[in-house]
Amino acid sequence: xxxxxxxxxxxxxxxxxxxxxxxxxxxxxxxxxxxxxxxxxxxxxxxxxxxxxxxxxxxxxxxxxxxxxxxxxxxxxxxxxxxxxxxxxxxxxxxxxxxxxxxxxxxxxxxxxxxxxxxxxxxxxxxxxxxxxxxxxxxxxxxxxxxxxxxxxxxxxxxxxxxxxxxxxxxxxxxxxxxxxxxxxxxxxxxxxxxxxxxxxxxxxxxxxxxxxxxxxxxxxxxxxxxxxxxxxxxxxxxxxxxxxxxxxxxxxxxxxxxxxxxxxxxxxxxxxxxxxxxxxxxxxxxxxxxxxxxxxxxxxxxxxxxxxxxxxxxxxxxxxxxxxxxxxxxxxxxxxxxxxxxxxxxxxxxxxxxxxxxxxxxxxxxxxxxxxxxxxxxxxxxxxxxxxxxxxxxxxxxxxxxxxxxxxxxxxxxxxxxxxxxxxxxxxxxxxxxxxxxxxxxxxxxxxxxxxxxxxxx
Amino acid sequence: xxxxxxxxxxxxxxxxxxxxxxxxxxxxxxxxxxxxxxxxxxxxxxxxxxxxxxxxxxxxxxxxxxxxxxxxxxxxxxxxxxxxxxxxxxxxxxxxxxxxxxxxxxxxxxxxxxxxxxxxxxxxxxxxxxxxxxxxxxxxxxxxxxxxxxxxxxxxxxxxxxxxxxxxxxxxxxxxxxxxxxxxxxxxxxxxxxxxxxxxxxxxxxxxxxxxxxxxxxxxxxxxxxxxxxxxxxxxxxxxxxxxxxxxxxxxxxxxxxxxxxxxxxxxxxxxxxxxxxxxxxxxxxxxxxxxxxxxxxxxxxxxxxxxxxxxxxxxxxxxxxxxxxxxxxxxxxxxxxxxxxxxxxxxxxxxxxxxxxxxxxxxxxxxxxxxxxxxxxxxxxxxxxxxxxxxxxxxxxxxxxxxxxxxxxxxxxxxxxxxxxxxxxxxxxxxxxxxxxxxxxxxxxxxxxxxxxxxxxx
Numbered sequence: 001x002x003x004x005x006x007x008x009x010x011x012x013x014x015x016x017x018x019x020x021x022x023x024x025x026x027x028x029x030x031x032x033x034x035x036x037x038x039x040x041x042x043x044x045x046x047x048x049x050x051x052x053x054x055x056x057x058x059x060x061x062x063x064x065x066x067x068x069x070x071x072x073x074x075x076x077x078x079x080x081x082x083x084x085x086x087x088x089x090x091x092x093x094x095x096x097x098x099x100x101x102x103x104x105x106x107x108x109x110x111x112x113x114x115x116x117x118x119x120x121x122x123x124x125x126x127x128x129x130x131x132x133x134x135x136x137x138x139x140x141x142x143x144x145x146x147x148x149x150x151x152x153x154x155x156x157x158x159x160x161x162x163x164x165x166x167x168x169x170x171x172x173x174x175x176x177x178x179x180x181x182x183x184x185x186x187x188x189x190x191x192x193x194x195x196x197x198x199x200x201x202x203x204x205x206x207x208x209x210x211x212x213x214x215x216x217x218x219x220x221x222x223x224x225x226x227x228x229x230x231x232x233x234x235x236x237x238x239x240x241x242x243x244x245x246x247x248x249x250x251x252x253x254x255x256x257x258x259x260x261x262x263x264x265x266x267x268x269x270x271x272x273x274x275x276x277x278x279x280x281x282x283x284x285x286x287x288x289x290x291x292x293x294x295x296x297x298x299x300x301x302x303x304x305x306x307x308x309x310x311x312x313x314x315x316x317x318x319x320x321x322x323x324x325x326x327x328x329x330x331x332x333x334x335x336x337x338x339x340x341x342x343x344x345x346x347x348x349x350x351x352x353x354x355x356x357x358x359x360x361x362x363x364x365x366x367x368x369x370x371x372x373x374x375x376x377x378x379x380x381x382x383x384x385x386x387x388x389x390x391x392x393x394x395x396x397x398x399x400x401x402x403x404x405x406x407x408x409x410x411x412x413x414x415x416x417x418x419x420x421x422x423x424x425x426x427x428x429x430x431x432x433x434x435x436x437x438x439x440x441x442x443x444x445x446x447x448x449x450x451x452x453x454x455x456x457x458x459x
Numbered sequence: 460x461x462x463x464x465x466x467x468x469x470x471x472x473x474x475x476x477x478x479x480x481x482x483x484x485x486x487x488x489x490x491x492x493x494x495x496x497x498x499x500x501x502x503x504x505x506x507x508x509x510x511x512x513x514x515x516x517x518x519x520x521x522x523x524x525x526x527x528x529x530x531x532x533x534x535x536x537x538x539x540x541x542x543x544x545x546x547x548x549x550x551x552x553x554x555x556x557x558x559x560x561x562x563x564x565x566x567x568x569x570x571x572x573x574x575x576x577x578x579x580x581x582x583x584x585x586x587x588x589x590x591x592x593x594x595x596x597x598x599x600x601x602x603x604x605x606x607x608x609x610x611x612x613x614x615x616x617x618x619x620x621x622x623x624x625x626x627x628x629x630x631x632x633x634x635x636x637x638x639x640x641x642x643x644x645x646x647x648x649x650x651x652x653x654x655x656x657x658x659x660x661x662x663x664x665x666x667x668x669x670x671x672x673x674x675x676x677x678x679x680x681x682x683x684x685x686x687x688x689x690x691x692x693x694x695x696x697x698x699x700x701x702x703x704x705x706x707x708x709x710x711x712x713x714x715x716x717x718x719x720x721x722x723x724x725x726x727x728x729x730x731x732x733x734x735x736x737x738x739x740x741x742x743x744x745x746x747x748x749x750x751x752x753x754x755x756x757x758x759x760x761x762x763x764x765x766x767x768x769x770x771x772x773x774x775x776x777x778x779x780x781x782x783x784x785x786x787x788x789x790x791x792x793x794x795x796x797x798x799x800x801x802x803x804x805x806x807x808x809x810x811x812x813x814x815x816x817x818x819x820x821x822x823x824x825x826x827x828x829x830x831x832x833x834x835x836x837x838x839x840x841x842x843x844x845x846x847x848x849x850x851x852x853x854x855x856x857x858x859x860x861x862x863x864x865x866x867x868x869x870x871x872x873x874x875x876x877x878x879x880x881x882x883x884x885x886x887x888x889x890x891x892x893x894x895x896x897x898x899x900x901x902x903x904x905x906x907x908x909x910x911x912x913x914x915x916x917x918x
Contacts, residue, residue, distance in 0.1 A: 013623025015527050015560040017476060022624070041703060062697065063709040066755045068474050068743025101474040101743070163622075164472025165481070238521065244500060250522040284527025284560070285746045296525045 049196030051115030079333025124152025181260030382452025508655030510574030538792025546789030583611025640719030841911025
């Protein structure tokens with residue numbers, strides 16, 4: 001199954017680069033098999049719509065001039081949870097976004113190598129290498145996206161490195177298209193073909209999907225495609241997800257702001273719903289107009305409840321609106337009102353005497369072990385496998401309160417709350433750096449493990 | 460035992476940030492127990508030499524104004540291997556350096572919180588929390604370093620985040636001092652105390668260690684301390700460590716350049732030992748005057764052997780010398796001649812017909828399994844433990860050609876070539892994210908595993 005993993009708000013760092021291990025994952029189809037990253041330089045992709053069509057390998061691509069760009073990737077549906085009309089799709093809050101450093105070659109340089117563009121080409125169209133099931137119209141499923149050819153040739157890159165490491169499979173390795181400043185869907189993973197085309201792709205993901213339209217309308221090429229990301233910001237801490245106690249006194253709020261292609265001019269903070277605003281400080285290196293910028297704001301907090309919001313203005317003068325424009329699929333949320341950081345400031349004493357305050361959010365489970373969970377017989381067998389059969393155990397890489405484990409290499413299950421299907425898929429097929437266990441565990445054992453994780457994290 | 464892990468030249472990325480997982484490790488003493496990162500915000504450190512001495516926790520520190528700085532950390536002995544007088548110490552080539560993004564609070568702001576500096580203080584002195592054995596003079600072992608107070612107050616930070624993640628234990632978490640642009644030893648890990656002091660620390664690591672002096676002299680306060688890093692650069696690829704075939708045709712060389720506090724103005728490349736120079740292109744975001752800058756240089760390679768060197772000039776006009784100044788401990792190597800990238804450019808056909816060309820470097824073991832190794836009985840037992848006893852096995856995290864494993868989470872043993880002592884220490888005590896196996900394996904089993912790894916990688 002395709003993965004959709006949201007970065008926990010309290011897991012965003014303060015620095016303007018999101019580590020690969022904490023970077024959100026949103027795949028429309030299951031990832032290709034990990035064999036495609038075994039010999040990365042042998043990866044071959046087609047080049048079409050040029051004067052001399054052909055193909056090249058990643059090894060050959062690396063011989064062209066190399067560029068490095070920092071850009072935010074953000075799912076079009078990030079912030080969907082804040083729309084009141086409950087659009088369909090994953091209810092992302094702030095966590096379907098991250099900022100990375102991407103190393104690769106300009107698409108324009110690749111096109112030049114194949115003799116330049118053939119005539120009348122208006123789009124750069126990229127195709128992912130995901131397997132498609134037989135017997136269905138490929139256009140209904142294929143991940144193939146088109147962006148305007150000027151954008152495609154100007155600053156888009158074919159990249160093989162993320163944050164200084166070989167691009168992980170789960171993030172599109174060995175080869176991904178990066179369209180700086182554009183919504184995530186345009187940044188096609190596992191690129192097997194790039195083409196300059198007269199028309200946009202006929203794939204559903206291009207023709208009807210990812211179109212900004214009024215509530216109730218079906219998507220079509222008449223509607224704007226999800227391209228440039230508008231100005232946006234939010235505050236990440238301290239104390240998001242009830243991750244740490246917030247006591248009265250001095251605190252420094254921190255967060256991120258970005259605007260596709262435009263860069264950030266200023267960020268303001270309000271604690272009174274936008275009646276008064278105070279300018280935050282932009283800190284750390286400026287990674288360019290498509291990256292996000294870290295901001296901080298020092299303030300004194302008294303006992304009580306706070307609702308902090310941030311409002312960014314980009315270098316063209318565009319400022320976040322109070323409310324985002326409602327639209328059928330809940331795309332492009334950038335209102336400043338909704339993604340507030342809500343903080344309960346309490347004394348250490350009152351926290352200790354009223355533990356329900358500290359555990360009121362389900363996400364606090366990550367820090368505080370829950371009461372013993374009653375497990376089904378199948379799940380109980382799975383727990384034995386989780387704790388006992390593996391050495392080092394599953395807990396070496398994963399945190400799970402019920403099992404008393406605190407691994408930090410893989411996802412924290414108390415935060416991820418995986419479904420049994422997700423667990424079974426990961427255990428049987430592997431995912432990212434996690435290997436498949438299908439040679440070590442039987443199907444029944446993997447099902448028991450899946451049942452255990454689902455039950456142990458459903459509270 | 461303390462760790463010393465070098466970044467393989469071919470493992471450096473092209474982007475100007477080194478991932479934590481690939482970042483070199485050089486500890487003078489064994490790291491504190493991982494329990495110190497269990498509740499990071501509770502970490503307490505002393506502040507002295509101020510008008511109101513006291514202490515504070517990391518949680519309290521986070522309330523002060525937050526800053527983010529990119530800086531290179533580099534061991535004073537990086538490049539020691541290039542000195543012809545064979546100085547004592549780890550024979551680092553290029554891999555005892557990395558560039559990170561560090562998030563923290565200015566030491567100056569901490570000092571202000573304690574009423575400001577007491578009178579006549581000339582140094583900022585920081586002390587690490589490593590355990591010291593009883594019965595020896597603490598000054599002979601303690602990691603305690605002093606830097607001039609102006610530097611300490613101006614731009615030094617107490618940091619808790621590395622590359623957007625909580626600072627890993629092995630890199631000094633929960634709290635480390637960062638002195639931007641200064642050699643690694645000044646960036647004290649596991650900080651338990653900062654003090655403004657009248658005199659430099661009396662610790663050996665300050666008084667006699669890390670002093671730049673003529674060959675044959677003993678270190679003393681009369682010699683310059685290893686502070687600011689001079690201008691330096693090297694080329695990282697393609698093809699370093701025989702990591703990938705280099706065929707005739709177009710190639711893009713890439714590397715890094717830096718100069719403490721000064722930033723990089725230009726980098727030049729020579730393929731003829733410095734007779735002629737060609738300017739490289741600086742690419743990607745500029746992370747500031749203490750970070751390293753990525754450079755690339757496109758060139759056509761014919762069949763044959765090449766020796767490429769790079770020479771950087773910083774923004775003050777300082778240029779790398781041909782040869783570094785020989786000195787007793789082999790510190791501060793920054794000559795451009797020695798750290799050349801040596802490339803054999805051969806056709807694919809000749810490579811296949813003469814495999815010895817591809818395997819001539821011992822480091823190629825990482826890619827090409829060696830012939831079967833003859834193991835001692837103890838090591839043979841260790842191999843069974845490596846492959847069989849653990850599930851997932853050691854190979855899930857580690858690459859080891861003899862065992863046919865290709866894990867990427869932990870060090871690649873074919874590259875690391877660990878000693879039996881190193882392995883025993885890691886397995887019994889744990890290191891970084893790796894847990895201790897002392898509850899799962901007997902002492903004898905751990906010794907067998909250590910013997911196996913030493914024998915299997917000694918080729």
